Amino acid sequence: MEFMRIGARDQETPVVRVGDDHFDISSVVSDIDPAFWADGPARVTQALDTGSLPKVNVEGQRIGAPITRPSAVICIGQNYAEHAAESGDPAPEQPIIFFKTPNTITGPYDAIGIPPRAQKFDWEVELGIVIGKQAAYLESREEALDVIGGYLAANDLSERDYQSVHSGGQWSKGKCVKDSMPLGPVLVTADAIDAHDLSLSSWVNGEPRQGSSTSDMIFPVEDIVFRLSQYMQLEPGDIISTGTPKGVALSGKFPYLVPGDVSEVEIEGLGRQRQEFFQVEVPAGVGADLLLG
Known part of the structure; x- marks a missing residue:
């Protein structure tokens, strides 16, 4: 459905x-x-x-967004080897995990605000998993497939300076900008789609950026859920965003997003999103000292 x-x-x-x-x-x-x-x-x-x-x-x-009020938005970093390479890192041997706050979730066609003084706002098409059953300490990857309720398209928007330069050793500053996780347009139940070989694509201002398949994931969906369940209890409605393929601005091959730009992401069987970007303004001097060091 x-x-x-x-x-x-x-x-x-x-x-x-x-x-x-x-x-x-x-x-x-x-x-x-x-x-x-x-x-x-x-x-x-x-x-x-x-x-x-x-x-x-x-x-x-x-x-x-086709879901609401998840208890957690869990993300997997560098889950495509070529994206890890364009980030300057080796392919991970264990899933890299970070979190986004629930208020990052927004609709697939909503306008998105670029944060004040942001210089490196980036796009990332990702397959999202929606958990359908409580899960902890799963015994097999087959059991992990059984707790997946459905799938949806996600755009894991990221501010790369916040993520790295201002990170303090973690990524969440660059990942938790309000409305930085557009989801949808549809949620497709797990019984209606095979998530193992879906094409993923993105565009900026109509120009192609990313093109890959979920078959290129380092850790496929059942492996992600199985592994995560060993470290945390997954709840119904939780979202897991499974990583992005190569072709983002972080690669140095493309400019970062600026106000007026339009990004689009699409996943086979899960629909296409479109976001136009605008500048978020704050009073002069507010928080400026925090972004200088």
Whole structure:
């Protein structure tokens, strides 16, 4: 099944997409949130079978992120060998893990603010995993596949100076800019898509940037979930962003994003995003001393 959330920010209506039709599912689930994964897909299936769901016209409406209120947004760094190489690093032997705050999540077509004094704002197309069952200390990679609820497209926007120069040894300063994790447009349940060989692409101002396949991941989806479960308890609705292929601005081959630029990312079977960027302004001098050292 394919799920979406339609409407004004923080007021979205959950819908299921069936072909070209969209059905309002708010009568059977409260939202596509952590509680949804208990029995939400089954309840939606039953309602579709009985024909009890009203159709909704999505034309002209804002499309929000297809999930809401995850307890964690977990990210995997340098999960494609060629991206690690363009970053100047060897391919990792263990998954590199960092976190983004939940307020980084935004809709796939929302405008994105570039932070004040940012110089190196970058794009990253990534496959996102949505956890469907609580998981800790999984015993096998097969068991890990069973706890995946679905998949979606993500753009892990990053400020590279914040990530490295101002990092203090960790990445989160460059990864937690508000609205820096556009998701969607759709969430596709795991039973409806094979995540092991999906094409990933990105563009800036219509020019190609990234082009690869999830088959090139160093750690495939089941390996990521299995490994993470040994170190943390994964909860329903949690998001794992699985890393990006080569072709980002960090490579030195392309300019970083500036206000007025448009980025697009697309994953086979999961849809295409589009973001236009604007400059976030703050009063002169606020925080300037923090960004000088």
